[in-house]
Amino acid sequence: MRRLFKLALQKPEMAAGSLLVLLVIMFQVRSDGIFLSYDNLRGILGFLPEMGLVAIGVTLLMIAGEFDLSVGSVFALSPMTMAVLMTMGWGFWPALLVGLLFAAAVGLFNGWVTIQFDIPSFITTLGMMFMARSMTVVVSGGFPPRPDFKLIPTELFVAYVGPGQMFRASFVWFVVIAIIIHILLSRTNFGNWVRATGGFLPAARGMGIPTARVKLACFVICSVLAGFAGVIQVLRLGSPLPSIGQGYELQAVAAAVIGGTSLSGGIGSVIGGVIGALLIRVIDNGMVMSQINSNWFQFAVGALTIFAVVGNAWLRKRGRAMKVETER
Amino acid sequence: MKLGKLALVVGLLSGTSAYAEPLNIVFTVHSGASNTFWQAVQKGYEDACGKLEANCQMVYVQTDGSAQEQVSNMEAAIARKPDALITSIVDNNAFDDVIKRARDAGIIVIAANVDDLEGAAGNARQAFIGQGFVPAGHSLAAAQWKNFPTTGPIHVLVGVSAPGQNWSEQRALGVTNFLDEQIAAYPDLNITYEKLDSGTDLATTSDRVGAYLSAHPETNAYFDTGFWHAGVARVLADRGVAPGKVLLGGFDLVPEVLDQMKLGYVQVQVDQQPYMQGFMPVMEVYLAKTVGLAPSDIDTGQGIVTPEMVDAIMDLSAKGLR
Numbered sequence: 001m002r003r004l005f006k007l008a009l010q011k012p013e014m015a016a017g018s019l020l021v022l023l024v025i026m027f028q029v030r031s032d033g034i035f036l037s038y039d040n041l042r043g044i045l046g047f048l049p050e051m052g053l054v055a056i057g058v059t060l061l062m063i064a065g066e067f068d069l070s071v072g073s074v075f076a077l078s079p080m081t082m083a084v085l086m087t088m089g090w091g092f093w094p095a096l097l098v099g100l101l102f103a104a105a106v107g108l109f110n111g112w113v114t115i116q117f118d119i120p121s122f123i124t125t126l127g128m129m130f131m132a133r134s135m136t137v138v139v140s141g142g143f144p145p146r147p148d149f150k151l152i153p154t155e156l157f158v159a160y161v162g163p164g165q166m167f168r169a170s171f172v173w174f175v176v177i178a179i180i181i182h183i184l185l186s187r188t189n190f191g192n193w194v195r196a197t198g199g200f201l202p203a204a205r206g207m208g209i210p211t212a213r214v215k216l217a218c219f220v221i222c223s224v225l226a227g228f229a230g231v232i233q234v235l236r237l238g239s240p241l242p243s244i245g246q247g248y249e250l251q252a253v254a255a256a257v258i259g260g261t262s263l264s265g266g267i268g269s270v271i272g273g274v275i276g277a278l279l280i281r282v283i284d285n286g287m288v289m290s291q292i293n294s295n296w297f298q299f300a301v302g303a304l305t306i307f308a309v310v311g312n313a314w315l316r317k318r319g320r321a322m323k324v325e326t327e328r
Numbered sequence: 329m330k331l332g333k334l335a336l337v338v339g340l341l342s343g344t345s346a347y348a349e350p351l352n353i354v355f356t357v358h359s360g361a362s363n364t365f366w367q368a369v370q371k372g373y374e375d376a377c378g379k380l381e382a383n384c385q386m387v388y389v390q391t392d393g394s395a396q397e398q399v400s401n402m403e404a405a406i407a408r409k410p411d412a413l414i415t416s417i418v419d420n421n422a423f424d425d426v427i428k429r430a431r432d433a434g435i436i437v438i439a440a441n442v443d444d445l446e447g448a449a450g451n452a453r454q455a456f457i458g459q460g461f462v463p464a465g466h467s468l469a470a471a472q473w474k475n476f477p478t479t480g481p482i483h484v485l486v487g488v489s490a491p492g493q494n495w496s497e498q499r500a501l502g503v504t505n506f507l508d509e510q511i512a513a514y515p516d517l518n519i520t521y522e523k524l525d526s527g528t529d530l531a532t533t534s535d536r537v538g539a540y541l542s543a544h545p546e547t548n549a550y551f552d553t554g555f556w557h558a559g560v561a562r563v564l565a566d567r568g569v570a571p572g573k574v575l576l577g578g579f580d581l582v583p584e585v586l587d588q589m590k591l592g593y594v595q596v597q598v599d600q601q602p603y604m605q606g607f608m609p610v611m612e613v614y615l616a617k618t619v620g621l622a623p624s625d626i627d628t629g630q631g632i633v634t635p636e637m638v639d640a641i642m643d644l645s646a647k648g649l650r
Contacts, residue, residue, distance in 0.1 A: 137362050243362040246360070297525055
């Protein structure tokens, strides 16, 4: 039992998970039971897949030891490309494919520049953040295109599904993708390579791991997930505005870190990133429900981010220090 | 005033008294390029510059709403000694010094879109071309009031899209001023209101206001200080709430809002004519340089748009003219 407790404490997502449970209870009480109401849960779960997919990609990349600050811009670029192509007469599926290929190309470029010139990905992707946002405005001419949404099979992406119509189809996409990335990270050689590459690069290279290709793959996955998340949001809100996704890059990094992903790479989990994204949504939503003065919103998100990371470090330390009897 | 000035400009443009050297004009704004609203301002600005064959540049900030970045852009513009600097003034103090330096260097300075809260007394800018935000907020609330229930209690949510920024705070103030007047005039209606940091993103606004509506199902109306209530309309539709049960109103004509007006979820919208906010400052610069007319204030309007006007406006909005 004690051994299990020690293992649990050392899980990187433990602090965020505990905090999430505490906050849900607190907001439920403070909102007189409305926080977990049907309408509100539908709202939170409708937005979660978009932020969650971005957070999963960023988490994977951070475990590989890199950052991507361009995800917010790619979030807008992919759907904008898709929408513009559709107004030019393209069908939905080819337009979607090109939109996602744009995202993949951005990821590939980010990775190639970072690895080829051995510069911090923070810098490469910061530059790409501006470039991709600018491309979004250029592609659209500044005005949102108006594709015919009747030609889009929105039911595959944003229609309400499941018991009580609680979830959108996007939630199913989100869960399936999260499971795939989780399996990729925890059950395959690729996952081991990602952790080794992010954990200690020289050793990973010494072991013959193709670290450059591993990082490139993570950059591309991260970018494509951001682009796909953007497409989902545009289909949900029916509006390919060039401004969508602004600030999501920092929220995604915050989600990953809150969920226990190490800023220096090697440590982290998909479930942690998902919990981090959910925690941010819960805080934002719960503050409104609890009638807390809105001027404190950003303070709360910031403070809880610090709290979660400090809590994570403390729990892990306690876990390591905990003595358990060994079998004789 | 507006028509007289426009007629004079058209007369001058059609005559032979064109300004000998091409004018150099810089327009600095507090927004990022991805804000749809500003693209309409830019279109008006570029069209006007095209007519005058002026050298014009529009400079956006990288961080939406960053006054400090905008001031840096203004300083860079002044170093090039343009004939005129057009700028939005989103802070009451941050721009005072740079505007004074521009004026001292002989540069015409015109405020567009957002002005100092103290108006002409606030800094050395020569004119303001844009919407009076407090009156616009007041007009919006007054127009929507006609759709309010005649019996109380009445509860209203006012979304402040960008807390701390003049344009958003003043529009909200206009709305709450009107509500305060109604509270005093109709004490029996038991009118209450609350303000919320609603965000400048369709997804964020729809999530926050959606949460608020869950907690306060008694809410009768939501006012947004931008156009992000289009997202709230989607939330209401998703929840099966009939159009008009929660009244929605806000500012600026973008296609998303017009779509929701057609569906009946948005009842009232205020149009500040962004195309004119880009076009007219250039014309004032031209008049100042050619015939020495002093730049003067232009109120670009508090035009109330209602659903029956949407079809006529939709095409113009998509082209960035409304």
